[in-house]
Amino acid sequence: DDSSSSSDSGSGGGKKLVLGFSQVGSESGWRSANTDSVKEAAKEAGYTLKFSDAQQKQENQISAIRSYITQGVDVIAFSPVVVTGWDAVLKEAKAKKIPVVLTDRSVETSDESLFVTLVGSDFTDEGRRAAKILEKVLEKAGHKGPVKIAQLEGTTGAAPAIERAKGFKEVMDADHADDWKIVVSQTGDFTRAGGKQVMAAFLQSNPDIDVLFAHNDDMGIGAIQAIEAAGKKPGKDILIVTVDGVKDGFIAMSEGKINAIVECNPLLGPQLMEVVQKVKDGETVERWIKTEESDFMQDQAKAALPTRKY
Ligand code: GYE
Numbered sequence: 001d002d003s004s005s006s007s008d009s010g011s012g013g014g015k016k017l018v019l020g021f022s023q024v025g026s027e028s029g030w031r032s033a034n035t036d037s038v039k040e041a042a043k044e045a046g047y048t049l050k051f052s053d054a055q056q057k058q059e060n061q062i063s064a065i066r067s068y069i070t071q072g073v074d075v076i077a078f079s080p081v082v083v084t085g086w087d088a089v090l091k092e093a094k095a096k097k098i099p100v101v102l103t104d105r106s107v108e109t110s111d112e113s114l115f116v117t118l119v120g121s122d123f124t125d126e127g128r129r130a131a132k133i134l135e136k137v138l139e140k141a142g143h144k145g146p147v148k149i150a151q152l153e154g155t156t157g158a159a160p161a162i163e164r165a166k167g168f169k170e171v172m173d174a175d176h177a178d179d180w181k182i183v184v185s186q187t188g189d190f191t192r193a194g195g196k197q198v199m200a201a202f203l204q205s206n207p208d209i210d211v212l213f214a215h216n217d218d219m220g221i222g223a224i225q226a227i228e229a230a231g232k233k234p235g236k237d238i239l240i241v242t243v244d245g246v247k248d249g250f251i252a253m254s255e256g257k258i259n260a261i262v263e264c265n266p267l268l269g270p271q272l273m274e275v276v277q278k279v280k281d282g283e284t285v286e287r288w289i290k291t292e293e294s295d296f297m298q299d300q301a302k303a304a305l306p307t308r309k310y
Contacts, residue, residue, distance in 0.1 A: 016046060016047060016048045017045075017046075017047045017048070017074050017075070017276065017277065017280055018047065018048045018050065018071075018073045018074045018075075019042060019047045019048070019049050019050070019073060019074065019075050019076075019077060019273075019276055020050045020064070020065070020067075020068030020071070020073040020075070020076045020077070021038060021042075021049060021050065021051050021052070021076075021077045021078065022052055022054060022061045022064040022065055022068075022076075022077075022078035022079070023035055023038070023051065023052065023053050023054065023078075023079060024054060024056060024061075024079045024080075024081045024104075024105070025053055025054055025055045025056040025057075025081070026053060026055075027056055027155075027189065027190045027191050027218070028190050028191065028216055028217070028218040028244070028246070029217065029218055029244070029246035029247065029248055029249070029310070030216060030217070030218075030244045030246055030264065030266045030310075031190075031266070033246065033266040033267065033310035034079075034104065034266035034267075034268060034269075035051075035053075036269075037266060037267045037268060037269035037270075037310075038051070038103075038268070038269045038272065039051065039269070040269055041269025041270045041272065041273045042269070042273060044270075044273070045273040045276075045277070047273065047276070050068060050071070050073060052064040054081060056081055056155065056189070057081070058080075058081050058082055058085060061078060061080065061081060062086075062089050064078075065078060065089050065093065066089060066092065068098070069089075069092055069093050069096050069098060072096070072098070073098065074098070074280050075098065075099050075100075075101060075276045075279055075280055076093055076098055076099070076100045076101070077100070077101045077102070077103050077272060077276060078100070078102065078103070079102070079103050079104040079105050079120075080102065080105050080106070080107050080159070081105075081155065081157075081158060082155070082156075082157035082158055083105070083106065083107050083108045083157060083158070083159050083162065084107070084108050084157065086107045086109060086114070087109055087110065087111065087114065090107075090109065090111075090114035090115065091111075091114065093114075094113070094114060099116050099279045099280070100114065100115045100116060101115065101116055101117055101118075101119065101272065101275055101276060101279060102115050102117070102118040102119070102120070103118070103119045103120055103268055103272050104119075104120045104121075104266075104268060105120065105158060105159040105160060106118050106120070106159045107159075116279050116285060117275060117279070117285045117286060117287055117288065117289060118287070118288050118289070119268055119271050119272050119275055119289045119291075120268065120288075120289075120290070120291060121160075121264050121265065121290065121291045121293065122290055122291075123159055123160045123162075123163035123164050123167070123264075124163040124164075124166055124167040124170075125167060126160075126163075126164055126167060126243050126262050126264055126293070127163060127164040127165060127166055127167020127168035127169070127170070127171075128167040128168070128170060128171050129167075129262045129295055130164065130167070130168050130213055130241050130243060130262045131167070131168045131170075131171035131172055131175075131176075132171060132295075133241060133260040133262060133295050133297070134211065134213070134239075134241050134260070135175075136260070136297065137211075137239050137241060137259040137260050137297070138211075138239065140259075140297075141236075141239055141259070143210065143239070145179070146179055146180075146181065146210075147176070147179055147180045147181070147210050147211055148181060148183045148206065148208060148209050148210045148211070149180060149181060149182045149183065149209070149210070149211045149212075149213055150182075150183065150184045150185070150199070150202045150206065150209045150211070150212050150213070150238075151165065151168075151182050151184070151185035151186075151212075151213045151214075151215075152185075152186070152187075152188040152194075152195050152198060152199065152212065152213070152214040152215060152219040152220070152223060153165060153185060153186060153187045153188070153215055154187065154188075154189070154190045154215040154216060154219075155187065155189050155190050156187045156189075158190075160215060160216075160243075160264075161187065161190075161215055164215050164243060165185070165215075168213060169182075183206050183209065184202045184205065184206050184209070186198050186201075186202075188214070188215075188219040188222065188223075190215065190216050190218060190219060191218060191219065191222070192218045192219065192221055192222035193222060194219060194222065195214060195218060195219030195220060195221065195222025195223045195226075196222035196223060196225050196226045197222075197226075198219075198223075199212070199222065199223035199226035199227065200226040200229070200230070203226060203227070203230045203232075207230075209238055210238065210239065211238065211239045211240070211241070212227075212238055212239070212240045212241070213241050213242075214240065214241070214242045214243070215242075215243055216242060216243055216244045216264075217242045217243070217244040217245070217246050217248060217249030217252070217258075217261065218244075218246075218248075219242070220240055220242035220249065220252070220258055221248055221249070221252055223240070224240070224252060224257050224258075234252075234257040234258070235255075235256045235257040235258060235259055235298070236256070239259045240257065240258045240259050241258075241259060241260045241261070241262070242258055242260075242261050242262070243261070243262045243263075243264050244261065244262075244263070244264050244266075245261045245262075245263040245264065245265075245296065245308070245310075246266075246308075246310055247305075247308050247310065249261050250296075250301055250304060250305045250308050251305070253296070253298055253301035254298075254301040254302045254305055256298065258298070259297070259298055260295065260296065260297050260298065261295070261296045262293075262295050263293040263294050263295060263296065264291075264293060265291045265292070265293055266310055267309065267310060268291065271289060271291075275289060
């Protein structure tokens with residue numbers, strides 16, 4: 001589903017910057033907020049935005065990027081669904097001298113010159129923050145003894161799934177090697193349906209889970225449904241930590257069903273447009289433009305809810 005939008009504002013009568021943007025999909029609340037932010041900021045900046053949704057399929061992203069190369073856009077931006085397998089198409093962009101800006105997720109490449117910069121979060125740190133906030137959650141719940149953890153991973157091979165798991169494990173291995181254990185871990189593809197289905201299976205195989213660490217709110221919300229269907233209380237019988245901080249996550253937290261959320265900000269549009277302009281003008285930009293984020297415990301949920309922007 002390909003759409004182009006343009007606006008007459010802000011172009012100053014000159015030729016408008018044409019930006020080709022390939023989005024991952026529409027798998028989560030985070031993603032919808034990110035898409036809205038990108039579209040709005042492009043309009044605000046007066047760019048012509050060519051936008052396509054890859055429905056979480058790498059082949060769709062590659063063909064969208066190829067079509068932007070053929071159309072000769074000024075800059076290509078994309079959020080890569082998985083980290084590997086981009087070199088060929090990125091080389092085609094480079095050969096046509098079209099700069100590529102990564103947003104949200106990173107890639108693994110042997111040739112660092114294939115993209116200019118990444119505008120997005122530090123997912124490894126989010127994983128560490130999740131483990132740190134889990135310490136507080138366990139303390140607050142008065143949990144004693146071993147901690148059996150279930151992990152709902154994001155899309156297999158995606159940067160946020162790999163790195164959130166890595167950061168979490170880092171803190172766990174360093175500080176909780178004796179008491180914490182991940183007893184089950186599987187992907188729920190960052191979706192509610194995935195989270196619900198996989199959590200139901202987890203509860204079958206491991207009915208004694210103490211904690212759920214879900215790589216995003218949507219999977220956590222799906223899991224809450226599975227936990228309730230199994231006759232347990234989310235947030236009490238199973239303590240839940242998620243990542244993102246979308247509105248529905250905050251609602252679940254204010255209802256006591258999620259214990260803590262590690263924020264991951266999807267409102268990357270304005271920063272992205274700024275960088276795109278600089279790249280177009282040939283200015284040097286930082287290699288990684290990081291997003292600022294916070295963490296939230298349940299007792300902060302009600303107060304924070306009205307101020308949440310996504
Ligand atoms: O956490 C999840 C989304 O890449 C940071 O993708 C993003 C992740 C986000 O589907 O909800």
